[in-house]
Amino acid sequence: MPTLTVTAKGQVTLKKDVLKHLGVKPGDKVELDLLPGGEVALRPERPNKKHDISELFGMFYDPNGPKLTIEEIKTATEEAWAGIREDRSRHESDTQDAAE
Secondary structure (H helix, E strand, O other), X not given: OOOOOOOOOOOOOOOHHHHHHHOOOOOOOEEEEEEHHXXXXXXXXXXXXXXXXXXXXXXXXXXXXXXXOHHHHHHHXXXXXXXXXXXXXXXXXXXXXHHO
């Protein structure tokens, strides 16, 4: 992994092998995303790029989030379209009571 040095002006210079890996040339622009934990993601700028739906896969994935069945997702979607709001914790306790 290449190591870069920060100058007194707060700048870094990307090494040639990094530029080659990104496929960028002098004058090209790069995009920088700030990620959690003090990390960044760097990629070539893609102006006017048409996005692919596959870029959205996993966008809302949370490994610690609730696990919903297809039926629960369908019900939640139908209720959302109908404008019905429900206290989720009440729903979960009703589901547990029905299961017993």
